[in-house]
Amino acid sequence: MQRTQATHWPRVLILWLCGIFAAMQFAKISFAFLALQQVFATTPAIMGLVLSTVGMVGLVFGVTMGVFAPAIAYRRLLLGGLALGAVVSAVQSLMPSLPLFWATRVLEGASHLAVVVAAPTLIAASSGPRHRSIAMGLWSTFVGVAFALTSALG
Numbered sequence: 001m002q003r004t005q006a007t008h009w010p011r012v013l014i015l016w017l018c019g020i021f022a023a024m025q026f027a028k029i030s031f032a033f034l035a036l037q038q039v040f041a042t043t044p045a046i047m048g049l050v051l052s053t054v055g056m057v058g059l060v061f062g063v064t065m066g067v068f069a070p071a072i073a074y075r076r077l078l079l080g081g082l083a084l085g086a087v088v089s090a091v092q093s094l095m096p097s098l099p100l101f102w103a104t105r106v107l108e109g110a111s112h113l114a115v116v117v118a119a120p121t122l123i124a125a126s127s128g129p130r131h132r133s134i135a136m137g138l139w140s141t142f143v144g145v146a147f148a149l150t151s152a153l154g
Contacts, residue, residue: 003124007131015119015126016138018082022115023146025085025108026054031150040098050102057109058116065117074118074125081114 029036029051037047069077088108092101120139127135 004126005128007128007135008126011126012123012135012138015078015123016142018078018115019119019139019142020146020149022081022085022112022119023143024150025089025112026143027147027150029054029105030147031154039095040101042098046098050098050105053102053105054109054112057106058113061110061113062117065113069117069121074121077114078118078122081111081118084108084114085111 033047033051036050037044040047072080084107088104088111092104092108095101096104120136123135123139124132
């Protein structure tokens with residue numbers, strides 16, 4: 001991946017938004033925790049497992065994804081992660097059974113991992129040396145912004 005001398009701010013902002021949308025995969029269950037617990041008639045412990053599954057996928061497979069990402073190509077990895085996240089969210093909106101819902105969270109973890117591995121690399125490559133630290137600083141806000149937006153949007 002070749003780095004640029006000039007910063008392509010529209011691309012940086014689009015990649016940042018991709019990160020926000022991916023982080024909203026975490027946030028949506030946090031804010032709907034009690035309602036989902038009632039719908040699925042399950043315990044807080046089981047819902048906690050469902051909630052944390054996305055993060056566990058990253059914990060277990062993060063290094064592996066980082067190793068294979070260059071061979072996959074970062075742009076392809078990002079687009080695949082976004083597509084998978086959209087499909088999984090659509091399936092979740094149908095409120096499948098709890099085991100299927102949990103399985104979609106595993107796939108959502110893979111989707112999230114693909115985005116958070118690819119997007120910062122693409123941001124760094126899209127940023128000139130003068131702006132790279134600013135662009136990466138912007139990237140560092142994606143989780144907080146995602147939770148704030150999810151909370152505000154209900």
